[in-house]
Amino acid sequence: MAEADETRRDFLNRLAAGAWALSVAPACAPPARSSGFDASRLPSAEDVWDWQLWMNSLGPRYTGGEAHATFVEFLARSLEETGLTVRRDGFRFTRWEARRWALAVSDGSGGGMVETPVASYYPYSGLTPPGGVEGDLVYGGRAPDLSVPSDVAGKIVYLESPTPSLDFARWYAEVGALPGAAGLPDRSKSAAAQTLSAPDLRPFAEAGAAGVVLGWTDVSDERAAGQYVPFSRPFQGIPALWIGPTAGERLRASCAAGGRARLTLEGALHENTPTDTLYALAEGETDEIIIVNTHTDGPNAVEENGGLALLALARYLNQSPPGMMKRSVLFVLTTGHFARPYVPSIGGFVKAHPDLIERTVAALTIEHLGALAWESSDDVKHAAPADVEIGLAISARGALSALFLESAREEAFEPVVAVKPNHVERFFGEARQLHLAGAPAFGYIPLPEYLLAEAPHGHIDKVDKHRLHQEIRMFARMLHKLDGAPAAALRR
Ligand SMILES: [Zn+2]
Structure with a gap:
């Protein structure tokens, strides 16, 4: 988008906002437009991109690891530089870390062991001595039809684990999309969905098996590489x-x-x-709170870069005139998304701070920004444009979805789709626990196929600098709208 166009549109918006302020508000005013929005108060696309590159250069930021801690401290320091007081909820847990993995196989013909390419490891599974564990191979079936083979003790079990379809038509009711035709497909195949279906290995551990090899059956070798799946499962033993x-x-x-x-x-x-x-409250004039949240841990450049958007929005508020926001904005950056059995992420925050949740009139959860598409090998994921991941937004509140679609339209941000989950299980991401706590919650959560995959380059080649900044502008607009709408309207 040309810079000149943007400036002109913003100028027109400011004019429109001024005109609106002078007119007499009707008794039954519609939700406020993003009056007061000024893109010049946000960090530039270049600044945000510098943060993104630096974050990615840390490598995977798994919960509690050194790279993750470095990123969290950067966010804390940067938020304090915007004048906020950063508070913390601290956790301690046993962190599982993989350092080296390999597989060698003999084919049963009497020949020696041959090294076999490994796609990734099963997080929080188990560890071996440096020399590995060796045993006879035994086939344990294809998930979900698995059985623990008899006399499995000391053996290496091979399981096939197909990826489930993302059954969007059954999971969601579509609220709206931009452009009109760019809704979700009825079904889609994505390697990331393996995290939902990968088998529990504890029965094999209990039966005394020495190890498990899991095989991808229906995504390519390339798509399977580096997938950190399934995440947030308990220790498998x-x-x-x-x-x-x-x-x-x-x-x-x-x-x-x-x-x-x-x-x-x-x-x-x-x-x-x-x-x-981390959490930090940007005080407004009323007791009411708008939560803006994300998680800070993740395997690559996209999962999770939401913290960069929160930092940009904190700078935005810091650069804005006092009194611009009527409500307070509570930034929450949780840890534990990738180790949830042990570190509770947003669920823990909700539990620890009922007083803050009580005051919350809306929650805006921001995850996975700037994502380009990595088309599924055997499925067409969305209509157009083919190279951009669709901006999936989930909320049970039609009002929040409407404000989001309005913000996207003002930013000419496409493609996006707003959906209402048919079951709370399909309210993916860090917004769900806020929704369950009764807060009007909105989660922006694009789901690219590489979302859970680590790679030497962190999949930075699939993050678009301009799309990333456009999303941040869209959320700054949405923040104004959330501030301007009556609390009761946000619950609809
Ligand atoms: Zn995420």
């Missing part, structure tokens, strides 16, 4: 690795032919690891 479909076919043949495998998953357990949730 057994080391486990993922392999792509090409290696999977060979492994299944080896199971049938009496082959053996050596599975190595070296790492460490860090007991008593500290990790902090």
Whole structure:
């Protein structure tokens, strides 16, 4: 978008806002337009992009790890520089860390072990000695039809784990989309969905198996690479690795032919690891609160860069005239999204601060910004434009979705779709617990296929600098609208 166009449109918006302020507000005023929005108070696209590149250069920021802690401290320091007082909820837990993984397989013909490409490891599964664990291979079935093989003790079990479809038509009622035709497909296949379906390995651990190999069956080797799935499962008590479909076919043949495998998953357990949730209140003129939240942990450039948007919005408020916001804005940056059995993320915040939740009139949850699409290998994910991930927004409140669509329209931000979940289970992301706590909650959560995948470059090639900044502008507009709308209207 040309810079000149943007300036002209903003000028027209300011004029319109001024005109609106002079007119007599009707008794039954519609929700406020984003009057007062001024893009020049936001950090520039270049500034935000610098933060993004720096964040990505830290590498994966798994809960409580050094890279994650560095990012959290950067956010804390940067928020304080905007004049906010940053407070913390501290947690301690046993952090599981993988450092080296490998798989060697013999095909049962009497030959030696051959190294097999590994796609990734199963987080919080188990660890092996440096030399790995070795045993006969045994096939345990295809999820969800799995059985623990008899006399599995000491063996390496091979399981096939197909990815489920994202069944959007059944999960959601569409509220609106931009452009009109760019809704979600009825169904879609995405590697990231493996996190919903990957099998629980604890029955295999209890039966004494030495390790588990899980095979992707219906996404390509490329899509399977680096996927940190399933995330936020409890300790499994057994080391486990993922392999792509090409290696999977060979492994299944080896199971049938009496082959053996050596599975190595070296790492460490860090007991008593500290990790902090941050929160900071930008005081308004009333007691009412608008929560703006995200999580800070994640495997790549997109999951999770929402914190950069929160920082940009905090700077925006700091640069704005006093009294611009009537309501207070509570920034919440939680830890634990990727270790939820042990660190409670937004659910923990809700529990610890009922007084703040009580005052909340709206919650805006921001996740996964600037995402370009990585088309699924066997499915067309959305109509147009093909190279941009659709901006999925989830809320049970039609009013919040309407304000979002208005903000997107003003920013000419496409494609987006606002949906209402048919079941709370499908209210993905950090907004769900706020919704369950009774706050009018809105979650912006695009779901690209690489969302959970780590890669040497952090998938930074799939983050678009301008789209990222456009989303931040859209949320600044939405913040004004949330501030201007009557509390009762936001609950509709
Ligand atoms: Zn996220």
